[in-house]
Amino acid sequence: MGKFPIADAEISKIWICKKCKARNKAGAEHCRSCGYDVLRPKNKDIKAKK
Numbered sequence: 422m423g424k425f426p427i428a429d430a431e432i433s434k435i436w437i438c439k440k441c442k443a444r445n446k447a448g449a450e451h452c453r454s455c456g457y458d459v460l461r462p463k464n465k466d467i468k469a470k471k
């Protein structure tokens with residue numbers, strides 16, 4: 422959970438195309454921009470350096 426719960430909720434809805442990095446809705450099967458079918462969820466956890 423980040424600082425802003427609302428932002429977290431919004432970010433968790435976004436999937437990023439691995440090819441063109443366009444933002445897509447969660448649950449999208451294909452990129453709406455280029456049609457590529459490999460999407461990843463946008464990182465919700467920012468990794469702190471230890």
Ligand SMILES: [Zn+2]
Nearest residue numbers: 438441452455
């Ligand atoms: Zn794409």
